Amino acid sequence: MMKLGLTLPISAAEAPSSWVSRLGQLNGSAYVQDFVRDIGLSWRNITQGHTDELSKLSYITSCNLEQIERFALRPGRGRMKFVGNEPIHSHLISFQTQKVCPICVSEAVSNDTQLLRGSPVYWQLDPVVTCREHGVALVKLPPPCQPRCKYDVTGRIVDCLSSIKAAERSALPQDCTSLEKYIIGRIDRQRSVGSTWLDTLEVGVVSKVCTTIFDVIQEKKKHHRTTLDYGSPAEIFVLPP
Numbered sequence: 001m002m003k004l005g006l007t008l009p010i011s012a013a014e015a016p017s018s019w020v021s022r023l024g025q026l027n028g029s030a031y032v033q034d035f036v037r038d039i040g041l042s043w044r045n046i047t048q049g050h051t052d053e054l055s056k057l058s059y060i061t062s063c064n065l066e067q068i069e070r071f072a073l074r075p076g077r078g079r080m081k082f083v084g085n086e087p088i089h090s091h092l093i094s095f096q097t098q099k100v101c102p103i104c105v106s107e108a109v110s111n112d113t114q115l116l117r118g119s120p121v122y123w124q125l126d127p128v129v130t131c132r133e134h135g136v137a138l139v140k141l142p143p144p145c146q147p148r149c150k151y152d153v154t155g156r157i158v159d160c161l162s163s164i165k166a167a168e169r170s171a172l173p174q175d176c177t178s179l180e181k182y183i184i185g186r187i188d189r190q191r192s193v194g195s196t197w198l199d200t201l202e203v204g205v206v207s208k209v210c211t212t213i214f215d216v217i218q219e220k221k222k223h224h225r226t227t228l229d230y231g232s233p234a235e236i237f238v239l240p241p
C-alpha cells in the first residue's frame, strides 16, 4: 500500500470524514469519493468509522490511529450513534445540514482555497448553534447536490465559499450558552463543565431537559412536555404542575 505524499494534520475534534475531505482537496480531487477510490479505500467505511479502514488511513498518512479515531462517527444500537466514545441519539446529529462558523472558515482557508483547519464535529450537533471561539452564530450551508456527499465537509465549504465569506462580514454576535459549552465539553471529554449528575445522562436527555426547563422559565409554552423524546428514559424528568 502506497504512502500519501501530501498530507495535513487532523484538527481538534475533527471527524475522520472531514479530514479525508481536506486531504482530497489538497491532492487535487474535487470530490472526496474520487480521492478515496484512488487511494484504494472505501468512503462508506470511513464515514462509518470502520477501524480496519481507519488503520489503513493511518498507515497511508502516517497519522496516529488513536488521533484519527478520537472523533470518528460510528453506528450504535438502534438509533444511537457514537462520536468517539460518546453515545449520541441520531436525532441530535446531522450532516445533511452542515453548520460552520464563517470566521473560523475564513481564517482557515488559504489563498488556493485549501482548508488548513477542519471543522469540529460538534458543530453538527443540533443544540450547538454558536462558535465557542468567536461568539457568533453558526451559518447553515445548503443541502448537498449529487455527486457531492453530505460527509464531504470540505467540498461543501468550497462550494459555498463566497457565501461564507459574505456571512463573515455580517456575522451575528451570539453568546455560547452554558448548555452548548457543556455539550461541547462532553464531546471533548472535558467533564469539568456541568455537574456529575448531568454527566450520567445521555447528551440528548440533557439537552431536552435543559431546553424544556428554559421554556418553562421563559413561559414560552403553555403546555409543557411531561415526557422526553429520543426513546431515552423519558420518565426521568416530570415537570412540576
Ligand SMILES: [Zn+2]
Pocket (backbone or CB within 6 Å): 101, 102, 103, 104, 105, 131, 132, 133, 134, 135
Ligand atoms: Zn469561529
